[in-house]
Amino acid sequence: MTILVTGGAGFIGANFILDWLKHEGEAVVNLDRLTYAGNLDNLASLGGDNRHHFVKGDIEDQSAIADLLQRHEVRAILNFAAETHVDRSISGPGAFVQTNVVGTFRILEAARHYWQSLSGTARDNFRFLHVSTDEVYGSLEPDDAPFSETHPYRPNSPYAASKASSDHLVRAYGATYGLPILVTNCSNNYGPFQFPEKLIPLVIHNALKGKELPVYGDGAQVRDWLYVGDHCSALRLVLAKGSVGETYNIGGRNERQNIDVVRAICSTLDEWRPKVDGNYASQIAFVRDRPGHDRRYSIDATKLENELGWRAQENFDSGLRKTIRWYLDNPQWVERVTSGTYREWIAEQYA
Known part of the structure; x- marks a missing residue:
């Protein structure tokens, strides 16, 4: 039995693979293009572990994906591969459309043909789990109810729009072709191995370097924070017990203003x-x-909690302290990923 994880050298994907091999032990084929945010150092602890098979490749390469599916007799795909940073999508939206929309289409096509070639139990048990974001739902007012799975899509950034498009493609392949799909929409993740362009690792890195801690606008934007380990446990549960064709929101029930996080x-x-x-x-x-900055995200994870019995184990304070401790204990990792190109981008973005 083998699963295929796309984007498995990135922040959430790498944490998922480590969590999966710890709790499930089933072999993983890890497909990652190793862009700036993909880093095999994240998986250094798996050196010599034959349950982890890394392949450098692109989800837009449909024939390569088809070969991996057949060769490894994959029983599930978890699609993490995506361009994810809103700021980068504003300055360069084309890459987000290409990876998040076209790339998702290509892997869906490979998955469809592979699944249609299966029979019996293998066909019945196959799953395609697409990992998405709460940003597809748009922005909430302070007193609005949290996002549920039936909340209308109202993306406000090129990143969010590209992820919304990929979600719709995945659902369409389920409805049109019968592909056994699952979709998850998560809130803001944080934890070990997160590339320091995102708020929490950026602030930790800049603080220790004696640099300014940039806060957009008035800092009153509200986000629901989800510790990455809790996200991984939710994904394992959705893959094992989620109902085919369903969407599950994953959130930490930890709303905080950005300035309070800092x-x-x-x-x-x-x-x-x-x-x-x-x-x-x-x-x-x-x-x-930043342009079009959403004021508030909030996830209602009731469906996941009630139907599958999932609960987040970390509150924001405990998860944040674990995260800060990891960055303090792993300065070499931070130094390796914060290259000259990274420093130039940060200087331009927060000028």
């Missing part, structure tokens, strides 16, 4: 790695808000 990081660093003079909050700098 201050919480500063407070923990003051405790664990105090500065010689002053505190880390003095480095906070409010910068021009």
